[in-house]
Amino acid sequence: MKKIAIFGSTGSIGESTLNIIRENPDLFSAITLVAGKNIQKLRNQIEEFKPKNIYIIEQKNAIKLKEEYPYLNVFYGQEGMEKISKLTDFDIGVSALVGIAGLKPTYNMIKNGKTVALANKEVLVAGGELIMNTAKQNNATLLTVDSEHSAIMQCLQGEKQNPIDKILLTASGGPFFDKEITDEITVEQALNHPTWKMGPKVTIDSSTMMNKGFEVIEAKWLFDVNPEQIQVVVHRKSIVHSMVQFKDGTIMANLGPKSMQIPIAYALNYPNRLINHIEKIDLFDIKTLTFEKPNLEKFQCLKLAFEAIQKGHSYQVVLNAANEVLVDAFLNKKITYMQIPKGIQKMLATHKLTKLNTVEEILALDKKIKEETKKMIEN
Numbered sequence: 001m002k003k004i005a006i007f008g009s010t011g012s013i014g015e016s017t018l019n020i021i022r023e024n025p026d027l028f029s030a031i032t033l034v035a036g037k038n039i040q041k042l043r044n045q046i047e048e049f050k051p052k053n054i055y056i057i058e059q060k061n062a063i064k065l066k067e068e069y070p071y072l073n074v075f076y077g078q079e080g081m082e083k084i085s086k087l088t089d090f091d092i093g094v095s096a097l098v099g100i101a102g103l104k105p106t107y108n109m110i111k112n113g114k115t116v117a118l119a120n121k122e123v124l125v126a127g128g129e130l131i132m133n134t135a136k137q138n139n140a141t142l143l144t145v146d147s148e149h150s151a152i153m154q155c156l157q158g159e160k161q162n163p164i165d166k167i168l169l170t171a172s173g174g175p176f177f178d179k180e181i182t183d184e185i186t187v188e189q190a191l192n193h194p195t196w197k198m199g200p201k202v203t204i205d206s207s208t209m210m211n212k213g214f215e216v217i218e219a220k221w222l223f224d225v226n227p228e229q230i231q232v233v234v235h236r237k238s239i240v241h242s243m244v245q246f247k248d249g250t251i252m253a254n255l256g257p258k259s260m261q262i263p264i265a266y267a268l269n270y271p272n273r274l275i276n277h278i279e280k281i282d283l284f285d286i287k288t289l290t291f292e293k294p295n296l297e298k299f300q301c302l303k304l305a306f307e308a309i310q311k312g313h314s315y316q317v318v319l320n321a322a323n324e325v326l327v328d329a330f331l332n333k334k335i336t337y338m339q340i341p342k343g344i345q346k347m348l349a350t351h352k353l354t355k356l357n358t359v360e361e362i363l364a365l366d367k368k369i370k371e372e373t374k375k376m377i378e379n
């Protein structure tokens, strides 16, 4: 029986993880549930999954839950997050908190040499170099539940001795792949993603292809390749989840249904596959698969992500922080669509490479860039 600690249990990755635990009660249990503000959802999860440790942000909610469930270890606030992420009573930690807030708790788990299933993008985009070094030093295992990276991980299974020639990272292309990108693009148009239903920030990142840029950065760190070895391949049907090309010309591809539950289950039960009830794909229904090259002049955000990799780790922190503030400003109709890449470019241009040795240094740079980006938008 594997004990799972879920950081972000009330979000969509958290719920999918609990789904898998629910369907496989003899294989998994949820020992730790970390939620944000949604006390009622957390309460339902406590009733059903009987965890040992829980976290909720606000103290008053923590007090309530302690009264209702006196046998639970209840944590809250920043200090509570430090403590709960340093517990070692679990087998796999699922890192699915939203935003940069996920970085420190994930770092703590890795520092303790634990196995972590990564869903939070910031952990590698902002934490890249530090996270990978810390994992190596402490013998921690990093698994990923991002569908593309899970696909790559699966393509690399049993291929340790074979160097990678290229990673072929697939992308759906978003709503504007076949359209022109102009300043007239509205929030509503950008939020209308053709294949995936996601939160507003990620949906905008998908439309600008910044989401793919972040995934290029993740792939660079996870699989230890150079940016020239990563080719983004636009594949509109999202049937191929990514591929690896080897030096002999062989391409290994991972195909399957569009369901987050599959990569999550693969990480939880790694390296074994779990049986599920998800509808299988029928190749005769699909008939054709298409692959296209993204235009980096059109998708400036993707180009900027490649630039940030070339320039080094601290540039990736800047890219992520500036993007977050600019996307928020676009969603609140303070800036136009094209001002997102323009703003990021400005922030990258004024940055100088700095060595980031601790999580605190990364968080400080993140904060500084966010403040500067806000100031830039106001002017």
Ligand code: MN3
Pocket (backbone or CB within 6 Å): 146, 147, 148, 215
């Ligand atoms: Mn993905």
